[in-house]
Amino acid sequence: MEKIFYRIPLDLTNPYKFICLLSNHKNRDKIGEIIIESSFGFSIGIDYLYSLKSQDSSNFESLLKDNQIDYEKLDLSHKYHVYQINHTANEPLENLDSSFLCNDEMDIVVDTDIPQIICGPGTTRVLHEEEIVRKDNIKIYVHSNELCGHHIPHVHVKYNDNDNYCVISLVDVSVLVPKNLKNAKTRDICKLVNTHLQKSRAAWNRTNSLLKFKKNKEEYTSSFYRLPH
Numbered sequence: 001m002e003k004i005f006y007r008i009p010l011d012l013t014n015p016y017k018f019i020c021l022l023s024n025h026k027n028r029d030k031i032g033e034i035i036i037e038s039s040f041g042f043s044i045g046i047d048y049l050y051s052l053k054s055q056d057s058s059n060f061e062s063l064l065k066d067n068q069i070d071y072e073k074l075d076l077s078h079k080y081h082v083y084q085i086n087h088t089a090n091e092p093l094e095n096l097d098s099s100f101l102c103n104d105e106m107d108i109v110v111d112t113d114i115p116q117i118i119c120g121p122g123t124t125r126v127l128h129e130e131e132i133v134r135k136d137n138i139k140i141y142v143h144s145n146e147l148c149g150h151h152i153p154h155v156h157v158k159y160n161d162n163d164n165y166c167v168i169s170l171v172d173v174s175v176l177v178p179k180n181l182k183n184a185k186t187r188d189i190c191k192l193v194n195t196h197l198q199k200s201r202a203a204w205n206r207t208n209s210l211l212k213f214k215k216n217k218e219e220y221t222s223s224f225y226r227l228p229h
Helices: 018-023 038-043 054-066 077-086 184-193 197-207
Strands: 003-007 049-053 073-074 116-120 124-129 129-135 137-145 152-160 161-170 175-177 213-216 219-225
Touching: 003 054, 038 049, 038 077, 049 054, 054 116, 073 116, 077 129, 129 184, 137 184, 137 197, 152 184, 152 197, 161 184, 184 197, 197 213
Parallel strands: none
Antiparallel strands: 003 049, 003 073, 116 124, 129 137, 137 152, 152 161, 161 175, 213 219
16 A cells, blocks of 8 residues: 655644644544654655555545644655665574673663643643652652542542552542542552642642632641632
8 A cells, every 4th residue: 555655844832732633533543554754754854754554645634734734745655665675674583683782671760750741622731740759659649730520629649550540639638539449558548648738738739720728827728719710
């Protein structure tokens, strides 16, 4: 199947727009497989080069036009054919030079999480996290942009590899989501939140939520109020 190539320049005012639109598109399966041609593009001096099968090009172009994304359709069939000939490994795998490979174990230098990227109509938001505490494979944190469906201040909890283990209320330190989650680990998490409750409420007040905790002198109380829109 013939490949169609597109150059889609990076929009510096909204750099995540294109990738977010592709990821969140309701008919993603109808757009086809989109390949980032970084190696081929580098070899011919073209940045931000993408390709897909010709049969999927009309749906892809409609997506770009509907969302005002600039693109350039390129005829690179001959150059790609030459590139494939010059970059195909003809040697058996066991004959290839593997001296550059390193078998040493690697130590973790930095353990960090990639922020979520949310794409809405005409805008892209990066959902930053502010970590409160990390202990025994538990991470408690708040989001910078709280526009979700929980109507009271709260923290999110990551446990082991589960990024959305539960959500804990900062009003009475109870489990908001999932509602029936009651086990020894959840009790440990609630104790940890309670230990860092003042720090958690202060972090919550720094979010973009309209809900804010009231203070009594230097302490945050369990009462909160809503800012005017």
